[in-house]
Amino acid sequence: MKTGWKIAIGAGVAVVAAAAAVGVWKWPDIQRARFVASMFSGQEQVQRFRNMDAYFPVRVFHRQGPVSDLPKGDEIDLPVTYAYDGESRDTQGFLDDTDTTGLLVVKNGRVTYENYWRGNTRDTRWISWSVGKSFISALIGIAIEEGKIASVNDQLVTYAPELKGTSYDGVTIRNALEMSSGVAWNEDYSDPDSDISRFGRALAFGSSMVNFAKTLGRATEPGKVNLYNSLDAQMLGLVLLRATGEGPSEYLEEKIWSKIGAEHDGYWVLDDTGMELAAGGVNVTLRDYARFGLLYLNGGKWNGEQIVPADWVTASHTPDAPQLMPGKQDISDTVWGYGYLWWLPRKAEGPYAAVGIYNQFIYVDPAHDLVIVKTSANSEYGQTNDETSFREDETIALFEAITRKLSERE
Known part of the structure; x- marks a missing residue:
């Protein structure tokens, strides 16, 4: 390959x-x-990932008001080693190997660890990749709360009639949120002929995402199999646009970014039609990713204002169908569990995470009042179609080691 x-x-x-x-x-x-x-070539990506606006059209979403404080807590050193796959592994070696550019740990609302590498600073805006899907999830929840979307069980075509006749005809918003659309898809980053590779080329050449959707067939009945498909999130971005009259970046600014005391404006990558890359085009700073994680940790509330509905936050990390439960099974292409565009890496009731290619993470652990954010440019990512290059499960093992070290100090 x-x-x-x-x-x-x-x-x-x-x-x-x-x-x-x-x-x-x-x-x-x-x-x-x-x-x-x-992409997925083994090339160094740091300069590209912090300068996405040099390569793609973007739309800025603006902060507003006072910056919310992220006060310093008692600082910790990272664990020297962590356990993974039956052996002890070196923390600094892992951070180096995955080309880590930022790591931030917020415990009990206070920053206990913050560091930057490879030229990044607290002012560097960095590409989310699929972490941005969890932003889309939040916006869908808000749109439902506001009545702009009637129900999570509505079909996509109710709001985006241009999807009629495609394989997304008959797929519900819930199906797409849960990566259970049933649309045939191959997300193998190491395969140049995979659907995700074709999707990237379509973006590069300015093709319409709706036209791209017309090239896809159907694999299974909607709602039965969990098959990770980035186009599911892209179609949800289209639904948001049609339902609210605003693109995801505009809706994000109005409903979230202007309300959580973000330190910096962010921007969202667009295609040539002016549509956001809903599958993963958010660009914000490490600390502002942490604020988004804290919003979820606090049940969608910020400074007393309910921004994301509390029941939506809970539903977002609660698997509600057999194919979404953690563990190896034939009706899912992953051993991790899944909610509404959020991952459950271990247990259904445990920590949950927004995860993007090249090792981007927002990790939320309510039981330990903890948010960990990692940005990276792991140049080996996608060289194989498994954990040997993804190193995502291993990242969770490091986060668990950090959690234990913090717990031992209490």
């Missing part, structure tokens, strides 16, 4: 060079194509 991917990259570079030579593309198009060609 790696060889095929390298061939695909080489072909992509040749197309870019030829197009540039004859003036077919403008410079921004060439830059974007180069960016997509670099």
Whole structure:
């Protein structure tokens, strides 16, 4: 698979060079194509991931009012080692191997650890990748609370009629939130012919996401099988746009970002039609990712104001169907559990997380009043289609070691 991917990259570079030579593309198009060609290739990604606005069109969502304090607590050193896969592993080695750019630990509302690497600072805005799906989940919950979406059981086509006749016709909002749409999909990052790879190329070349959806077939009945599919979240972004009259970035600014005392404006990556990359295009700072995690830790409430409905927050990390339960089973493509675009890495009632490719994490542990945020550019990510390059389960093991160290101090 790696060889095929390298061939695909080489072909992509040749197309870019030829197009540039004859003036077919403008410079921004060439830059974007180069960016997509670099993904899952083993290349260093730090500079790209903190400068997404140099490659893609974006829309800024603005902060407002006083910055909410993240007070310092009693600082800790990270555990020197952590246990994973039956052996002791070195913490600093893991942070280096996964090209970590930021790590923040908030315990009992106070920052107990904060560090930056590879040129990032507390002012660096960083790409969320699929962590942004959990932002979409929050916005869907707010839209339902406001009556702009009648029910989580409504079909997507009720709000986005342009999906009629596609494989998303008949899929409910709940199905898409739970990655159980039944739409045929391959999210193998190491395969250049996978659907996620085609999705990336479609974004690079400015294709309509609705037109892309028309290329997909159906694998199973909706609501029966948990199959991770980034286009499910993209379609939810379209539903938000049609239901609210605002793009996800505009709705995020109005309903969340202007209310939680964010330190910085953020921005959301767009396609050429002006639609947000709902599947993972949020760009904010490490501390502001932590504020979003704290919003969920506090049941959707901020400074006494209920921003995300409390019952929605609970539902978001409560598996409600057999295919969503943690553990190995034939009706799911993962051993992790799943809620409404949030992961359950261990137990259904345990900590939950927003997770993005290249090792982006917002980890929420209500039992320990804890939020951990990690941003990364793991250059090995996707070189294989398993944990040996993903290192996501291993990241949770490190977070659990940090939790134990904090608990021992209390």
